[in-house]
Amino acid sequence: MRKKNRLSLAQYKEGILSGDRIILSRAITLVESNLQEDNELSTQLIDELYPSTGNSIRIGITGVPGVGKSTFIEYFGKYLISKGKKIAVLTIDPSSQKSGGSILGDKTRMNELSQDKNAYIRPSATGDALGGIAHRTRESMLLCEAAGYEIIIIETVGVGQSETSVKGMVDFFLLLMLAGAGDELQGIKKGIMEMADAIVITKVDSGNENAARKAKKEYENALHLFPPNENGWLPKVELSSAVDGEGAQEVEKLINSFIKKMKENGFFDHNRSQQAINWMHETVHQYLRKNFYNTPVIKENLPKFEEDVKSGNQHAVKAALELIKKYKA
Amino acid sequence: MRKKNRLSLAQYKEGILSGDRIILSRAITLVESNLQEDNELSTQLIDELYPSTGNSIRIGITGVPGVGKSTFIEYFGKYLISKGKKIAVLTIDPSSQKSGGSILGDKTRMNELSQDKNAYIRPSATGDALGGIAHRTRESMLLCEAAGYEIIIIETVGVGQSETSVKGMVDFFLLLMLAGAGDELQGIKKGIMEMADAIVITKVDSGNENAARKAKKEYENALHLFPPNENGWLPKVELSSAVDGEGAQEVEKLINSFIKKMKENGFFDHNRSQQAINWMHETVHQYLRKNFYNTPVIKENLPKFEEDVKSGNQHAVKAALELIKKYKA
Numbered sequence: 139m140r141k142k143n144r145l146s147l148a149q150y151k152e153g154i155l156s157g158d159r160i161i162l163s164r165a166i167t168l169v170e171s172n173l174q175e176d177n178e179l180s181t182q183l184i185d186e187l188y189p190s191t192g193n194s195i196r197i198g199i200t201g202v203p204g205v206g207k208s209t210f211i212e213y214f215g216k217y218l219i220s221k222g223k224k225i226a227v228l229t230i231d232p233s234s235q236k237s238g239g240s241i242l243g244d245k246t247r248m249n250e251l252s253q254d255k256n257a258y259i260r261p262s263a264t265g266d267a268l269g270g271i272a273h274r275t276r277e278s279m280l281l282c283e284a285a286g287y288e289i290i291i292i293e294t295v296g297v298g299q300s301e302t303s304v305k306g307m308v309d310f311f312l313l314l315m316l317a318g319a320g321d322e323l324q325g326i327k328k329g330i331m332e333m334a335d336a337i338v339i340t341k342v343d344s345g346n347e348n349a350a351r352k353a354k355k356e357y358e359n360a361l362h363l364f365p366p367n368e369n370g371w372l373p374k375v376e377l378s379s380a381v382d383g384e385g386a387q388e389v390e391k392l393i394n395s396f397i398k399k400m401k402e403n404g405f406f407d408h409n410r411s412q413q414a415i416n417w418m419h420e421t422v423h424q425y426l427r428k429n430f431y432n433t434p435v436i437k438e439n440l441p442k443f444e445e446d447v448k449s450g451n452q453h454a455v456k457a458a459l460e461l462i463k464k465y466k467a
Numbered sequence: 468m469r470k471k472n473r474l475s476l477a478q479y480k481e482g483i484l485s486g487d488r489i490i491l492s493r494a495i496t497l498v499e500s501n502l503q504e505d506n507e508l509s510t511q512l513i514d515e516l517y518p519s520t521g522n523s524i525r526i527g528i529t530g531v532p533g534v535g536k537s538t539f540i541e542y543f544g545k546y547l548i549s550k551g552k553k554i555a556v557l558t559i560d561p562s563s564q565k566s567g568g569s570i571l572g573d574k575t576r577m578n579e580l581s582q583d584k585n586a587y588i589r590p591s592a593t594g595d596a597l598g599g600i601a602h603r604t605r606e607s608m609l610l611c612e613a614a615g616y617e618i619i620i621i622e623t624v625g626v627g628q629s630e631t632s633v634k635g636m637v638d639f640f641l642l643l644m645l646a647g648a649g650d651e652l653q654g655i656k657k658g659i660m661e662m663a664d665a666i667v668i669t670k671v672d673s674g675n676e677n678a679a680r681k682a683k684k685e686y687e688n689a690l691h692l693f694p695p696n697e698n699g700w701l702p703k704v705e706l707s708s709a710v711d712g713e714g715a716q717e718v719e720k721l722i723n724s725f726i727k728k729m730k731e732n733g734f735f736d737h738n739r740s741q742q743a744i745n746w747m748h749e750t751v752h753q754y755l756r757k758n759f760y761n762t763p764v765i766k767e768n769l770p771k772f773e774e775d776v777k778s779g780n781q782h783a784v785k786a787a788l789e790l791i792k793k794y795k796a
Contacts (some may be wrong), residue, residue, distance in 0.1 A: 181784060188782045277784070329661060331693075358687065411777040418776050421787035425591075426755040446745050448740040453517045455510055455606070459748035 144155045144176070153264055154191060154285045159258060162285045169277045177207045184277055189282040192410070194226075194283045195397060198304040200294045200330060201314030206340040207293055209455070211312055212248040217386035218289055219256045226258040227251070228278055228288035230271055230294045230304065257424050258287060272303035273424075276417065279307065300320040306413055309406065313337045317346060317353040323405055332364055334373055336392055342384065350377050369405040371396060435464045473497070473505070479512050481551055483614045484519060488587060491547040491614045492652045495589055498606045513606055516613040521739070523555075523612045524726060527633040529659060530643030536622055538709045539643055541577040546715035547618055548585045555587040555616035556580070557607055559600055559623045559633065598706030602753075605746065608636065634662045635742055637737065639722055642666045643771060646675060646682040661693055663702055667714065671706040679706050698734040700725060764793045 145153070145164060153161025168180045184191075202208050215225050227248065251257045260278065262271055279290050292301045292308060305311050313334035331337075337357050342350040354375045361373045374392055378385025400406035430436060443461060446452035474482070474493060482490025498509045530536050544554050556577065578584045589607065591600055596748050608619050621637060623629045634640050642663035660666075665763075671679040683704045690702045703721055707714025729735035759765060772790060775781035 159550075163533070181782075181788060185782050185785045188779075188785075192779060273784075280782075285669070329562050329658060332658060332661065411779075414776045414779070414783045415773055416782035418772070418787045418790075422759065422790060423752070423756060423785050425791050426759055427752060430751065430755055442748070444744055447743045450517075450521060450740075450743070453609075454516045454743045454746035455602075455750050456517075458747045459510060461747075461751060462754050 144179070146174070146185070147179060147182055150179075151186055154187060154281060157286045159285075162258065162281060163260065165266055165281050166278045169281065170262070170274050180277065184280055187280065191280040191283040194279075194288050194290045195310065195393065196279065196290050196308040197393065198292050198294070198301070198308035198311040199314065200301050200304070200312070201340070203295060206380065207295075207314055207316045208247040210338065210340050210378060211291060211293060212251045213378075213380035214385070214386050214389060214395070215248070215251045215257055215291070216254070216391065219254055221390070223289050224256045224258075224287045225289040225291065226279075226282035226285075227291045227293060228275055228282070229259075229261045230275055230292065231298045258282060258285070271300060272307070273421070275304070276307050277281070301333065303328050306416060309409065310396055311335050312389075312393075314340050315353070315357065316341060318352040331360070334361075335367075335396060336374045336376060336389075337361070338376045338378050338385065338389055340378050340380070342379045343381045344379075346379075347377075369409070370399060371399065372404060398448060430465060433465055435467075436461060437465060468630045471586060473508070476508060476511055476515070478517055479508075483516060483610060486615045488614075491587065491610060492589065493614040494610050495607045496764045498610065499591070499603050509606065513609055513673060515614060516609065520609040520612040523608075523617050523619045524639070524722065525608065525619050525621070526635040526722065527621050527623070527630070527637035529630050529633070529641070530669070531623060534643045534645055535709065536624075536643055537576040539669050539707060540622060541580045542581045542709035542712070543575070543708075543715050543718060544585070544586055544620070547719065548580075548583055551718070552732060553585045555585075555608075555614075556589070556619065556620045556622060557604055557611070558588075558590045559604055559621065559629045561667070567649050584644070587614070600629060601636070604633070605636050630659050630662065632650035635745060636665065637731070638738065639662050639725055641718075641722075643669050644682070644686065645670060646679040660689070663690075664696075664700060665702055665718075666690070667718055668704065669709070670704050670715065670770040671708045672710045675708075676706075698729060698738070699732060700728065703751075759794060762794055764796075768793060 141163070144163070150161060150165050150168070154165055159204050165180070168176050168183070171177065171180070188200060193408055199207060199211060201398060211227055215227065221376050233291055235389060252259045262275055262278075279292065292304050294304050311333050313331060313336070315337050317339055336435050339353055339357070354377060357375045361375070364373075366372065376392055378389065397406065400409070431440070439461065441458045443452065447454050447457050472493070474490070479490060479494050479497070483494055494509070494512060497512070499506050500506065500509070528536060528540060540556055544556065547554050577588055581588045582745065591604055591607070604621060608621065612618055621633050623633050640662050642660060642665070644666050647667055668679050668682055670687070683706060686704045690704070693702075695701065705714060705717050705721055707718065726735065729738070760769070772781070772786045776783050776786050
């Protein structure tokens, strides 16, 4: 059935370059496939499209469930479209790994945005490991760029490890928080706040402004306690209310001033080059690990070695060397 | 010359188990050696000593230059010895990688402690990569444990990447800071504060107490803003003055209560098992990477591929796949 659905390389390429959303979707499905021949075709496709990629602003958005991510993205996305932009939203939802279906990808989310011809929304439906998600999301992002989307938003749920991967593929990383510093931080995984280029406090609807302003001050103080970023940027805090239509303009301005500054100080290109190099090496490392752990003799022996090391019966390095010896044999 | 200096496996083993400091030092030199035959011998040695390891409390201590690490460790170490403990201090100083000699290892540091028969101080002299340092420090730590040291302190300078490695080999991670939150954080690498189980404010000498108490409050607030640790521990802040002889008792109590809590909730053993398993896998991964990057065809081709990926001429995944193809051939 997959074979039947597969297009030719030229069909994918032309379709994407002409902005055909259906072909874009089919190409992302190809990227997400576990079939060897699909992988080969998608690598070839991205290779051919590569000169047409890289022209978007890549934004990572995260926040715990309940913070209003899809509401914010719908509001912010519609604002960007009203300013003449084409935007793509890719969502990474680790919960879909367990259920086999994507919770975030529920069709009722971002209802208006998903019907706009200048927006493309795609959940990462995947049953694969986290490394795989990151890999696929990166390639899907490139496909969206080739299809002409100028702003790519990558959304994660803020409770998994996917945020570090996403930080490694975006230009700007945005953390959504609720008013009332402290409690809601409980749900955010360690290290995520440090990765943020900005925090946007959501649901600052009328009547809630005082608490929000207090929270803004608290977050600013907290961010001030972090060491400065390598890129010389001091993270900012903004307020937003999707209900009252407040904040989108400020967030856009903030992102633009970030991008401007990064382009001026050379960090924009430096960061993208570094991300690409890291991606190359990470792909190599993933291959090496996969190759090792999928070798029958390793598969067979690993559980016992892990048990011995875990229980303290065996020195970790000795165990590793023995596994390597078996692998080489 | 090295050959002449090498002892037999039995000599190393007996010497270490009987607490012979000179043989311990020679065994650590063996662990630090780059020679293949030394590595084989040291792996064998650690394998034989392994049942005698693991009985210490492993403490990581970090802080920027000028915070008074050696002064604190000397003061704290002498206090622990006065309570009947045997302590070992292993220092990791990335600066020694450049100079070829260890700056931290300067003999004038921890003068009194280094002359105490219940203390063993050893700088990591190494010209090797960071992964190597961590690997060697871990093995040196095991040797110290087998030699009967009950508290192992691993000191790092707080500005490199070695802290993450150290966090992965200790039970308790202590960050030293100066009074006056904010400015001195500038020197601390991102993420280190989040790893701390406790912060000790150093140099709280007479006349300085008010600033220190204010700083304590500020750090407590900052730590409160971090998400809680997996182990259920809320990081604490203590004050210390080596000059006035204040704080050692409180820090010891704090560490003891941490260890007690971790042993009760099972995290102590869980953490150690996890560290050992990670060490095994990390050793495998290091081997795989080394093997790959040392292959002549990769060495020869990598710079061009990196250049192409960096400049955007080549898709990272395509480049990785081509490198892998060359490697397999």
